[in-house]
Amino acid sequence: MDDAKPVIVVSDLHKSYGHVKAVDGVSFEVRHGEVFGLLGPNGAGKTTTIETLEGLNKPDSGEVSVLGLDPARDATSLKERIGVQLQTAALYPNLTVIELIEVFGSFYARSRSTAELVRDFGLEERQGGQSRELSGGQRQRLSVALAMVNDPELIFLDEPTTGLDPQARRSLWDHIRDLRGEGRTILLTTHYMDEAEELCDRVAIMDHGRILEIGTVNDLVTRHFRERTVRFAHRDELPEERLARVRGVRRVARENDEVVLYTPDVPATIGELLRLSDEMGIDGLDIAVRRPTLEDVFLELTGRALRD
């Protein structure tokens, strides 16, 4: 595979279900070896897009190329080379971990060793257990392990950590980072902005079937927010009129008991703030600095929060 050539090219993809435009003119590229995230709320068109790339959906119009193949025409040869995890784990409930890995392996021309996959995804303890007895995290790990049976160069993960507890999410994130470390390309969808920030080299923000922005997490945040926020609990000794004159501060806001200062120059603002509180003899001013997140970017772009 030519590393410089994009692994996935999508241009002007359209797909409707009845009158609903699920995907309405989506274009993007995924480069070799990167983790690319489609970020957006439920119903944004992420799943429709990813399933078109997997060859499970036929697009109404638009060009799609995956590993140089057309998923609608060369589905079988494409499926040999990609790994797929659907939004739901989709496991035969009465089969064991080992049986599932083996039967899925039998569908491919080449498959990885079952023992190795069981070990890589931390399923040794439950390898003889039927899938319906697994915990949510184990099911998701098994589901990703099944996506890996054919040793794919490109992996699709649709909402891989939805419904998992925080510990299980972190564990799955580690596995996904390992896959990236092995040089595989990963396309994942998520509606968790922290997941996108943790895992993705680049992110496309989707809403209502369209892509609003594409870039690295840093790009997107700095493109929309040049300022950071400095926050602390409100003190009567520090009135808002005074705070507005602190170096770097562009704007002062109140969020409940918290004062929020917007500033492009965090060190200058904090320096003066500390000096000020020292002069006034204020103890324990608990200062927090926060960079705007993808959540803020999404809010800025759509006017609503991501998880609603």
Place this chain on the structure above:
Amino acid sequence: MLRGLWPLTVANIKSFYRDRAALFWTFAFPILFVILFGYLFSGGPTRFEVGWADQERTTASAGLRDAFAAVPLLELDDVEEAAALEEMRDGELDAVIVVPAGLQEALRPGAPPASPFALTVYTDPSQQTSSSTVQQVVAQVVGAVNQGLSGRPPSLSIDSRPLQTQGLTNAAYFVPSILAMALMQLGVFAAIPLAAQREKLILKRLGATPLSRGTLVASNVLMRLIIAIFQTLIIVGIGMVLFGVTIVGNPLVVAGFVVLGSMAFLAIGYVIAAYARTEDTANSLASVVQFPLMFLSGIFFPIDFMPEWLQPVAAFLPLTYLGDALRQTMVGGAAYVPLEVDFLVLSGWLVASFLISARFFRWQ
């Protein structure tokens, strides 16, 4: 092309084997029926009703009648031959003995030693107890008569003829019938795991692998056929061991109808899966389909016993023809329609159901 076929079939069988509800309907339920019906009905009469058709009406034939009447196991019933055979078919007589004209002449002392005079004995080979008892009794009586005339070549012989009865008290009737019912349930209930696999996105997940849909369907059919073979062996085995049912027909023809019937009902199961959106709907629909099939297809009693207005319903139901075919081929049961018609009707249901399910089945 067929990569994954056998591993997926094995996985399906394991999955099936671990599903208690499926196991119950496929094995426990029909076995329960066989055993229950077996003990309810196979106690059998201690006396056998034998039709006595005397076409000679001489003292010799009357003497012979006395000899048979003296046997406590038999209860003789004087009838005409044609009427007797009819009654036997309907299950009212266990056997029929016909005394042709010419007995007195044959037994007359000094009669020319011609070939022995033959009594015609009709028994039903599928009813082992009555058939063998009656034949033994007849052989003993005939032997005694021949001995009484010793010093001469045997004057009496037996011309034994099989005749299929339709006795309700007959394991031979319900063993093939319940096998047919079990195969029907195996096929119709295939709708449930299929709908479940679609609902749980398993079919969609398989669609994301290089496994072809043809292989997927073939694996499902193969798995059900393997289970059907086990069902057949178990049900027929219980019938043979516990209730003395013997298979009189060609085992290959029997196997052919087992396969054809299983596939026809499997295709009907796929039609149900095509119409049901969820596992729950598939479950209810399968029950709605299986109950009329079970009770209106001559499984528990012959169709002739059904109210007349219901009989056209039976003529429409595919299970009627599988039951009929299996009874005919396994135990030589009385034909409802000729075997060729059974074959055609079942094939018709198979092709039509297959086409309908192929047209309307949604994979996700």
